[in-house]
Amino acid sequence: MFRGKETDFLPVDRASTEELNRDVRAVGKAVPAALVDMFPIGIVVINQYRQIVFANSAFKGVAATSGTNEPVGLRPGEALGCVHGCSAESGCGTTRFCRHCGAVLAILESLRGHQAAEECRMVRKGAVGDESLDLQVFTSPLEVEGRRYSLFSALDISHEKRRSAMERIFFHDVLNSASGMYMLSGLMEEGIGPEREEAGALLRQSSSKMLELILSQKDLLAAEQGHLQVCFEDAESRDVLEQVRDKMLRRPEAQDRVLVLSENVSPVAFVSDEKLLGRVLGNLVLNALEAADPIDTVTLDCRTVNGEVEFLVHNEGVMPEDVQLQLFKRSFSTKGQGRGLGLYAARLMGEGYLGGTLSFCSNDATGTVFSLRVPIGHPEMQ
Numbered sequence: 001m002f003r004g005k006e007t008d009f010l011p012v013d014r015a016s017t018e019e020l021n022r023d024v025r026a027v028g029k030a031v032p033a034a035l036v037d038m039f040p041i042g043i044v045v046i047n048q049y050r051q052i053v054f055a056n057s058a059f060k061g062v063a064a065t066s067g068t069n070e071p072v073g074l075r076p077g078e079a080l081g082c083v084h085g086c087s088a089e090s091g092c093g094t095t096r097f098c099r100h101c102g103a104v105l106a107i108l109e110s111l112r113g114h115q116a117a118e119e120c121r122m123v124r125k126g127a128v129g130d131e132s133l134d135l136q137v138f139t140s141p142l143e144v145e146g147r148r149y150s151l152f153s154a155l156d157i158s159h160e161k162r163r164s165a166m167e168r169i170f171f172h173d174v175l176n177s178a179s180g181m182y183m184l185s186g187l188m189e190e191g192i193g194p195e196r197e198e199a200g201a202l203l204r205q206s207s208s209k210m211l212e213l214i215l216s217q218k219d220l221l222a223a224e225q226g227h228l229q230v231c232f233e234d235a236e237s238r239d240v241l242e243q244v245r246d247k248m249l250r251r252p253e254a255q256d257r258v259l260v261l262s263e264n265v266s267p268v269a270f271v272s273d274e275k276l277l278g279r280v281l282g283n284l285v286l287n288a289l290e291a292a293d294p295i296d297t298v299t300l301d302c303r304t305v306n307g308e309v310e311f312l313v314h315n316e317g318v319m320p321e322d323v324q325l326q327l328f329k330r331s332f333s334t335k336g337q338g339r340g341l342g343l344y345a346a347r348l349m350g351e352g353y354l355g356g357t358l359s360f361c362s363n364d365a366t367g368t369v370f371s372l373r374v375p376i377g378h379p380e381m382q
Helices: 017-030 057-064 074-078 082-086 096-100 100-110 160-188 193-223 235-250 274-291 340-352
Strands: 043-048 052-055 118-125 130-144 147-156 233-236 258-261 269-272 297-305 308-315 355-365 365-374
Touching: 017 052, 017 130, 017 147, 043 057, 052 057, 052 074, 057 074, 074 082, 074 100, 074 118, 074 365, 082 096, 082 118, 100 118, 100 130, 100 147, 130 340, 160 193, 193 274, 193 340, 233 235, 233 274, 235 258, 235 274, 235 297, 235 308, 269 274, 269 297, 269 365, 274 297, 274 308, 274 340, 274 365, 340 355
Parallel strands: 258 297
Antiparallel strands: 043 052, 043 147, 118 130, 130 147, 233 269, 297 308, 308 365, 355 365
């Protein structure tokens, strides 16, 4: 057995080559490979060190998309290209992010002798920035030659999660806007003078919100498929922040909150897709407004750092650690089912298409600050 250093979660220990080969032979005799290969979902058998000792063709196919030719000996997150499992020297299951991984928790439960079912929200490197993979994981204990293994299967539910989010947007957000437009059109028919003008202004605002909802989903879908069109042009940082502020002040989430520009905002000339950048910053501001308590202040700022433009969104609250560890995952949200797209979309577009870097800091000393750094010049010219 290979032993390593202490980790932030599970042991780094791995089976020796002799132990791993023994497990592969034993499971290979017990599991009918030809039969398991007929199943269209990924199935693996995992030993007590959380290493794969058997994988069916479906799992190997998914693993191959992340560059893994042979998953045997790896842990599931390593085989599937999880950014946390692959970036840590100690491997899958050992980082603080792994404490909330449904796949790891289900494997542990089955190695204790119990069946388990968990959702796994995995982030892995894709062709355009990070790629989200939503899995429904099932595990069962498996006894072979007196040793316990985990029989692990994973069903890709990414499309189901996307459909759920789209249903919420169109059956809730768009329906609310449409209902508001219907009521306002009635007021315009009945009103005269100033009342009619006020109703007309509100109608334009409501229709603008509906259009923005539809276009934002259209752009998100295009971004995930890798063919979102961007248009880089001259921009100025203070103008960008003022437009974002004015737009977000009309949102119901801004009610009873204070949304301001910092007195130290630097007016920096740079090149970017201003529309897409505004959408990314709008998602960050919306997240801050939703997290803020009534009368709290959300502050927007901008400065130059190492030849880049850095946009900052600050609110006074502090996120719990378990929330911090799961931010930017496509289907993770503290606001209920069908939510969680805002920060995911912000990172996908901000990093994958604007050439930027999105990060955050949240603690008692500073509150919560999201930082988006984008190049001053065209990203391809950097």
